[in-house]
Amino acid sequence: DAKTTQPPSMDCAEGRAANLPCNHSTISGNEYVYWYRQIHSQGPQYIIHGLKNNETNEMASLIITEDRKSSTLILPHATLRDTAVYYCIVRVADQTGANNLFFGTGTRLTVIP
Amino acid sequence: ETGVTQSPTHLIKTRGQQVTLRCSSQSGHNTVSWYQQALGQGPQFIFQYYREEENGRGNFPPRFSGLQFPNYSSELNVNALELDDSALYLCASSLERTGYTFGSGTRLTVV
Numbered sequence: 001d002a003k004t005t006q007p008p009s010m011d012c013a014e015g016r017a018a019n020l021p022c023n024h025s026t027i028s029g030n031e032y033v034y035w036y037r038q039i040h041s042q043g044p045q046y047i048i049h050g051l052k053n054n055e056t057n058e059m060a061s062l063i064i065t066e067d068r069k070s071s072t073l074i075l076p077h078a079t080l081r082d083t084a085v086y087y088c089i090v091r092v093a094d095q096t097g098a099n100n101l102f103f104g105t106g107t108r109l110t111v112i113p
Numbered sequence: 114e115t116g117v118t119q120s121p122t123h124l125i126k127t128r129g130q131q132v133t134l135r136c137s138s139q140s141g142h143n144t145v146s147w148y149q150q151a152l153g154q155g156p157q158f159i160f161q162y163y164r165e166e167e168n169g170r171g172n173f174p175p176r177f178s179g180l181q182f183p184n185y186s187s188e189l190n191v192n193a194l195e196l197d198d199s200a201l202y203l204c205a206s207s208l209e210r211t212g213y214t215f216g217s218g219t220r221l222t223v224v
Contacts, residue, residue: 043117043203043215044156087155100146100169101205101213103155 022088136204
């Protein structure tokens with residue numbers, strides 16, 4: 001089962017920063033937080049991941065709280081193309097060593113012109 | 114580098130039939146995972162193959178089976194199709210079970 005909690009939907013004005021929260025209160029010390037997004041009818045697209053330090057790449061920034069129980073994905077200047085479902089995922093490793101991604105229902109972000 | 118490609122893109126099958134979906138992994142990737150995504154839901158993990166061996170399985174019945182070939186391409190087979198098997202089936206490949214690249218999926222409709 002997914003171990004994250006996200007709001008079902010959010011709106012953001014075009015050009016403004018979009019801040020998407022995620023709670024993962026049961027995260028273990030060696031589990032990473034991954035963010036993916038899925039634009040309608042396409043496969044999920046990797047955005048960013050982190051363990052405990054804040055991370056930034058060309059797409060977004062990831063802010064992880066010091067206790068690691070929550071994180072925020074920041075899209076600094078949202079565009080209409082960022083309208084998608086955003087998934088926050090805690091990466092688990094089962095007994096076989098497989099590293100699976102367990103998706104929840106995500107946050108549907110709508111960027112408004 | 115090529116991405117993950119899946120075929121076919123769309124498929125319609127009759128209840129009780131069998132179906133095979135195909136996935137070509139991203140070049141150099143040795144791990145493939147399959148996911149089922151019902152309408153309005155997040156993807157659900159079916160199973161993963163690593164170096165041609167099943168390496169993890171989600172909560173799916175045995176009629177969902179798979180193969181990974183020496184070139185790391187993969188198949189998902191579903192026997193005795195049920196109406197609830199209608200979904201988008203996603204393939205994701207990775208190198209040594211790390212970062213995942215997803216294909217665009219196969220939309221299966223069971224009637």
